Amino acid sequence: MYKIPGHHHISMITKNAKMNNLFYQKVLGLRLVKKTVNQDDPSMYHLFYGDLTGSAGTELTFFEMPIVGRTVRGTNAITQIGLLVPSFESLEYWKKRFELLDVKHGEITKYAGRDALHFEDTEGLRMILLNNNGEETPEYWTAWEDSNVEQKHRILGMGTVEITVRYLERTAKTLTDMLGYVEVTRSENEAIFQSIAGQAFGEIVLKQQVGPSEKPGRGxxxxxxxxxxNMDELRYWEEQVKDRGFHSSGVVDRYYFQSLYFRDSNGILFELATDGPGFTADSTVEALGKKLDLPPFLEGKRAEIEANLKPLD
Incomplete structure (x- = not known):
């Protein structure tokens, strides 16, 4: 059986791509590594932020939907994103930075056994900075040296992701029985799962909450x-998804990676995505994020697509 080596990316909804770009580059110090469009609806931006090359496990991605309403929080949703920083001192640095830049945040506390600082972006997306405390990260994660954040405090990549569900055991079984995650702690209404033992870059916190499902919106x-x-592993997981009885998208060619989508029995949307070929498939490392990149099947519609998009700068 293949082993899941961690998170690949996480995708959100933004109402305003220009404001989103400003926050994630200028406030969080991440690199805009790919400026492209939603391949299923090319009228909207799809922005990817991450490390130098947008390595798997560092990517935060956003679909721009200008007419989207506010989020009505509830259950059966992915509810918080952890981002790893090097040290406790880094959390103190970020707390001061958030105060200076008027970013909504809390006090330094604990989350999933780690020192943590909760904060929100300009659209209410809930995130947590987590102290990585010098622990291992994937060897290919590569810092973006042009970040405006001090080198010793820069965001490393994705950490613990929180999912809130009505029926905890259903998603727990998807993670353990099908995907091979290991349950490491359990309380009455919460459990923690890891794909790589002891590592936050493949960790999921699962919380049980009754009530209405979340209504998605900005943030x-x-x-x-x-x-x-790789593709061999993706084909293996495709069979596991089918055998479990979940509806699958089948393998989808996203050009920068190959994907497979399915919803579990709580309605949580998961994607399985290959490491490659990556964002340098149509760009040099130096040019990443500087122009609108389109997969080959959309290139013939470039003029029409660009006419519908507002400039980010």
Missing amino acids: SIHHLAIRVK
């Missing part, structure tokens, strides 16, 4: 993508 999380190394 809501659309799906969590988890890593698979």
